[in-house]
Amino acid sequence: xxxxHSDEALAAGTPAPAFSLPATPDQMVSLDDLxxxxxxxxxxxxxxxxxxxxxxxxxxxxxxxxxxAGAQLVGISVDGVWxxxxxxxxxxxxxxxxxxxxxxxAVARRYRxxxxxxxxxxxxxxxxxxxxxxxxxxxxxxxINPGAxxxxxxxxxxxxxxxxxxxxx
Amino acid sequence: MTHLAVPVxxxxxxxxxxxxxxxxxxxxxxxxxxxxxxxxxLKAVQHAMGDQMRFVFRNxxxxxxxxxxxRAAEFAEAAAGLGRFWQAHDMLYENxxxxxxxxxxxxxxxxxxxxDVVAEGLxxxxxxxxxxxxxxxxxxxxxxxxxxxxxxxxxxxxxDVDSLVDALRHAAREAIRPRAGMHR
Numbered sequence: 321x322x323x324x325h326s327d328e329a330l331a332a333g334t335p336a337p338a339f340s341l342p343a344t345p346d347q348m349v350s351l352d353d354l355x356x357x358x359x360x361x362x363x364x365x366x367x368x369x370x371x372x373x374x375x376x377x378x379x380x381x382x383x384x385x386x387x388x389a390g391a392q393l394v395g396i397s398v399d400g401v402w403x404x405x406x407x408x409x410x411x412x413x414x415x416x417x418x419x420x421x422x423x424x425x426a427v428a429r430r431y432r433x434x435x436x437x438x439x440x441x442x443x444x445x446x447x448x449x450x451x452x453x454x455x456x457x458x459x460x461x462x463x464i465n466p467g468a469x470x471x472x473x474x475x476x477x478x479x480x481x482x483x484x485x486x487x488x489x
Numbered sequence: 490m491t492h493l494a495v496p497v498x499x500x501x502x503x504x505x506x507x508x509x510x511x512x513x514x515x516x517x518x519x520x521x522x523x524x525x526x527x528x529x530x531l532k533a534v535q536h537a538m539g540d541q542m543r544f545v546f547r548n549x550x551x552x553x554x555x556x557x558x559x560r561a562a563e564f565a566e567a568a569a570g571l572g573r574f575w576q577a578h579d580m581l582y583e584n585x586x587x588x589x590x591x592x593x594x595x596x597x598x599x600x601x602x603x604x605d606v607v608a609e610g611l612x613x614x615x616x617x618x619x620x621x622x623x624x625x626x627x628x629x630x631x632x633x634x635x636x637x638x639x640x641x642x643x644x645x646x647x648x649d650v651d652s653l654v655d656a657l658r659h660a661a662r663e664a665i666r667p668r669a670g671m672h673r
Contacts, residue, residue, distance in 0.1 A: 373633070377554050382627055412553040467632035469494075 327431045328429045329444050330371040336361075336448040337430040339440035341418035342401050349394065349416055351452070358391040358455075358478055359448040360471055363441040364432050365401045365462060367417070375443070377467040382468050387474040396420050396427060397441055428483050433459060491643035495625035497545050500618070502574045504535065505543035510661035513653075514545040514638040516626040519562060519581040520555035520588055521634045526648075528582040531648045534657065541661055548622040549634050557588035560611055562619050564593045569608025573600050580598075593619060640664055 324426040330337070336359075340350035352361065364375055376395055379386075386393050395417040399407070415435035420427045424440065428434035433444035445466060447456040460466035497503065497512055515531065517524040518652065535544055537540075550558035561581050568577035580596045581588065590611065597607035630643060637644040637653075638659045646652050 374554075375549055378632060380553050381623070382589055385624065385627075467630045467631035468627050469630045472628065 329457050330431050330446070330454055331457060332455055336429070336452050336454050339418075339427040341342070341396065341420055341431070343394075343416040343418055344405065345401050349418055351448075354394070355452055356448060356450050356459060357451045358389065358393050358475060359446075360386060360393045360475075361431070361446040361448065362393065362395045362444065363428055363431065363446075364395060364397050365435075365438075365440040365443060366397055368404050374411065376407075376413060376417070377411050379468060380411065380415065380463065382472075383414055385468075385472065386475070388481055389472070391447075391475055394418055396410050398439065399426050435462075445446040445471060447471060447478065449478055467470070491630055491645075493638045494628035495641075497543075500621075501545050501547065501665060502569060502578070503543055503545050504575060506540060506599065507543065509543040510541050510664050511538070511640055511657050512543045513657060514547060514629045516547050516549035516622075516634060516636040516638075518548075518550045518555055518557075518558045518634045519565070519578075520585060521551070522585070523633075524635045525582055525585045527635045528579075528651055530648060530653070534653045537654045538657055542657055543618045548619045549626045549631055549636070550619065550623065551634070559616070559619060560590060560593060562612050563599040563615045564596065564620060565615075566615035567606055568597075568600060568602055570610075571602060571606065573602070576600050582629070582636040586617060610620075623672060 336351060338351050340348050342350045354472065362375065362379060367385040381395060388411065393415045398416070398420050400421045402417045404419055420441065425434045431444065431446065433442040435442060438444065443460040443462055443464070443466065445458045446454055449455050455478055456470070458470050460464060468477055493514060497514065522658065530545070535542065548562045550562050552559045565577040565581060567572055568574050577596065577600060584592065584596070593611070594604055594607050599605060629638070639656055644656060646656055
C-alpha cells in the first residue's frame with residue numbers, strides 16, 4: 321500500500337509532455353513517433369516485480385486488445401536499457417520498455433509521477449489521444465497492479481469520440 | 490472496478506446449485522503456482538460451505554509466462570464436452586509440474602477421453618472461449634491469478650480457509666437479507 325503517492329499526476333485535458341527515451345541500447349522512441357494514434361503509457365516502479373501478478377506480463381497478454389483499439393503501449397521505468405532488455409526477454413514482452421534512466425526519472429517528473437523518496441516512478445497510467453492530449457490518467461497504490469479495465473474503458477471513450485484509424489468502414 | 494463484469498451463466502463451469510446463497514468465482518491459470526497453492530484451500534472451502542456455495546472456474550492463462558497454460562485450459566474444455574471438466578481441472582492442478590501435450594494425453598486416458606477428443610481439443614477450437622473468459626476477467630479488473638469474486642465482488646482478503654469461509658458466510662447472510670438492510 322502506498323502512503324505517499326502523488327495525487328498530482330497530469331490530468332485529462334493536459335497536453336502530454338514530449339519525451340524521447342531509449343528502448344534499446346541503439347534505439348530511441350519518442351512520443352512524436354507514436355503520435356496520430358492513441359498511446360498508453362504505463363509508468364511502473366521497477367522491472368522484476370513478482371510474477372503472476374506482474375502488470376507488464378498482464379498487459380502483454382492484453383496487447384491484441386490494445387492494438388484493436390488502434391493504441392500503442394509503452395512501459396516506462398527508471399531501469400536502464402540492459403535491465404529492460406533482460407526483463408522483456410524473460411517475460412517475452414512484445415511492447416517497448418523505455419528507460420527513464422538519465423537524467424533519472426526526468427520523464428516521470430514531467431508527468432508528475434516521480435517518487436523522490438524512493439527514486440522510482442509511480443505505478444501510473446496515461447491514455448493519450450492521437451492529437452497528444454492526455455484523456456485519462458490513474459495512479460495506483462505502488463504495490464497494486466491496476467489491471468487494464470480502466471485503460472480499455474478510456475480507449476473506448478476515445479474510440480467513440482473519434483473512430484480509430486485503419487478502420488475504413 | 491471490482492465487480493464481476495460477466496455474470497455467471499450457462500457458459501460457465503460450475504459446481505453446486507445456481508440457487509446457492511453465495512457464488513465464488515475463480516479466475517485461474519493451470520500453470521500458475523499461486524493457483525496451485527489455492528487449489529487445496531478452495532477444495533477445503535467448498536467442503537466447509539457445502540450446498541450453501543456454488544463454485545465457478547474461469548480461464549485466465551498468462552500464456553507468455555506459462556507456456557502450457559492455454560493447452561491445459563483447452564484440455565479441460567475438451568473434457569467439459571464429455572461432462573468431465575472438474576475431473577480434468579483437478580487433475581491439472583494436482584499435476585501442475587507436468588503439463589506437456591504428452592502429459593495431457595496421459596490424463597485424457599485416465600479420464601476416459603479418447604486421444605482424438607484430446608487432439609481436437611488442442612486444435613484451437615476452444616481458444617475463443619478461453620479468450621472470452623480472459624477478457625471478461627480483464628473487464629472485471631482481474632490483475633493476476635488467482636482472482637476471486639464473492640457474489641460478484643472482488644475478494645482481496647487473505648486466502649486461507651478460515652478467512653474465505655468467514656467472507657463467504659458473511660456474503661451468504663447479506664444475500665438473504667432484505668434489500669433495505671444493505672448498506673452503501
